[in-house]
Amino acid sequence: MTVDNYLKAIATRRTTYALKPELPAGVSINDIQRAVQTIIKETPTSFNSQVNRAIILTGEAHKSVWDHVVKNIPGEAGKKRPQSARDEAYGSIIFFTDDVITEKLQAQFAAFAAAFPQFADHSSGAAQIHTWTVLHQLGLGSHLQHYNGYVKGALPKEIPVTWSIHAQLVFGAPAAEPGEKSYAENPVKVFS
Numbered sequence: 575m576t577v578d579n580y581l582k583a584i585a586t587r588r589t590t591y592a593l594k595p596e597l598p599a600g601v602s603i604n605d606i607q608r609a610v611q612t613i614i615k616e617t618p619t620s621f622n623s624q625v626n627r628a629i630i631l632t633g634e635a636h637k638s639v640w641d642h643v644v645k646n647i648p649g650e651a652g653k654k655r656p657q658s659a660r661d662e663a664y665g666s667i668i669f670f671t672d673d674v675i676t677e678k679l680q681a682q683f684a685a686f687a688a689a690f691p692q693f694a695d696h697s698s699g700a701a702q703i704h705t706w707t708v709l710h711q712l713g714l715g716s717h718l719q720h721y722n723g724y725v726k727g728a729l730p731k732e733i734p735v736t737w738s739i740h741a742q743l744v745f746g747a748p749a750a751e752p753g754e755k756s757y758a759e760n761p762v763k764v765f766s
C-alpha cells in the first residue's frame with residue numbers, strides 16, 4: 575500500500591448511520607473477524623502490554639445487547655440510536671481493555687501509575703479508528719457509540735469482569751452515503 579492510499583483510507587472513513595442489517599456482497603464475517611484480530615494484535619500499547627480486547631456481536635447476541643440498551647436508557651429521544659443499531663445494523667464490535675493488565679502495569683511502574691488508564695484509553699481509541707477505517711475499506715458502513723454502562727449489562731456471560739468497556743462500532747451494509755463533512759482550518763506548521 576502506498577502512503578497516498580493509506581492517507582486516502584483515513585480520509586474516506588466516515589460515520590454512516592444509515593445501515594442495512596446485512597453484509598455487502600463479497601464480505602463475510604470471517605473477513606471482519608480477521609481484520610479485527612489483526613488490529614487487536616498489532617495496535618501498539620504502552621510497554622507493549624497488549625491491553626486491547628474486542629468481541630464481534632451479530633445475530634441474536636447483537637440484537638439482545640441493543641434491545642437491552644433501548645429498554646434501559648431513559649427518554650424516548652435517547653432510544654432512537656440504539657433502536658436503529660438493533661434493527662438496522664448487522665453487528666457491532668465491542669472494544670475493551672483488560673484492567674488486570676492496567677493494574678499490573680501500575681504496580682510495576684509506580685512512577686507512571688496515574689497514566690496507565692489513559693494509555694489504555696489511547697490504545698483502545700487507536701484500535702477503534704483502525705477498525706472503523708478498515709470496515710470502510712471493506713465496503714461496510716459503521717458508526718461509533720458509547721452506551722458503555724448500558725451495553726455491559728447484556729454482554730455474553732463469557733466476558734471477564736475485568737474487561738472495561740470503551741466503545742461500540744455498529745456496522746452493516748451502507749444504506750445511504752454519509753452527509754457532507756465540514757472542516758476547520760488547522761494548519762500543521764513545521765518549525766526548524
Ligand SMILES: Cc1cc2nc3c(=O)[nH]c(=O)nc-3n(C[C@H](O)[C@H](O)[C@H](O)COP(=O)(O)O)c2cc1C
Nearest residue numbers: 587588589590655699703717718719720721752755
Ligand atoms: C472519540 C470519538 C467519540 C465519538 N462518539 C460518538 C458517539 O458516542 N456517538 C456518535 O454517534 N458518534 C460518535 N463519534 C463520531 C463523530 O461524531 C464523528 O466521527 C465526527 O462527527 C466526524 O464525522 P465522520 O466520522 O463522518 O468523519 C465519535 C467520534 C470519535 C472520534
